[in-house]
Amino acid sequence: MSCRLESSRAQRLLVLLEELNLKYEVKTYKRNKDGLAPESLKNIHPLGKSPAVEIELPGQTPFALAESGAIFEYLCKHFGEHLIPAGGADGEKGIESEEFMRNQYFMHYAEGSLMSLLAIAAPIMRMITSKIDDAFLNPNFATHFEFLEGQLKTSPHGGFYLCGKDVTEADFLMMFPIQIGKSWAAWTPVKFPKLCGYLNLMEGRESYKAAERKVIEIEGSFKPVF
Incomplete structure (x- = not known):
């Protein structure tokens, strides 16, 4: 089962589940009037956070997982090893392939440095002033997205x-986070051609389209939201 909170970044979990061709059910939890998750989500995980998944395997007691990174790592380790790059040669301590090291880094960067910026920016975007935008958001967005453009190059x-x-x-x-950053910072293919091409590539995958259809069926629309 995949449990998700409406209008949340849990949408990307559905994309992964589709990519791995796993059977799943979706249970959507409606936000309270204050925009926070309902208390009932704590029935899945004590912290009441989304995304959270309840995993049922033959001969095993169902268990819950929370935190995007932990969920992704578990699912790919057990059902999607092809999505984890090969490491270095056996017996060579500390030596890993560049693909492996990049994957490790971005798995933490996505929920660390980059998501931290979005978390800070979210309330500012709701009460934006050009002074705050110029002084904080634009320089920080530029730093991160120039870095990512360089990584793709x-x-x-x-x-x-x-x-x-x-x-x-x-x-x-x-x-x-890249989708959100693009919508907030309004960058263009002229400034970030590699990033725009990358997003087009990811959004063109059948797994993304299938997840999009699933969310539209449930919520009526599909768009990345924080």
Whole structure:
């Protein structure tokens, strides 16, 4: 089962579930009038946070997982090893492939440095003033998205994904904050051609389209929201 909060970044979890071709059910929890998650979500996980998944496997007691990074790592380790780049040669301690190291980094960066910026920016975007925008948001957005543009330009083996030629678990985790950043910072293909091409590539995947249809069926619309 995939449990999700309406209008949340849990949407990207559905994209991963579709990519892995896993059977799942969606239970959407409506936000309270104050915009916060309802108390009933604590029935799935004590913190009452979304996304959260309840996993049922044959012969095993159902268990819950929370935190996007932990959920993605579990699902890919057990059902999507092809989304995890190969590491270094056996017996060579500390030596890993560039693809592997990039994947590890972006799995943490997505929910760390980049998501922290979005968390700070979210309330500002709701009461935006040009002075705040110029003084804080624009320079910080520029720093992160120039970095990501550079990472795509130097993708291993001339790949179009963040970690190389093949899509990885990190790409599915990174897609959401990049989408949000694009909508808030209003950057264009002229300034960030690699990032725009990357988003087009990810949004063109069948798994993304299937998740989009699922969310539209449930909520009536599909758009990345914070």
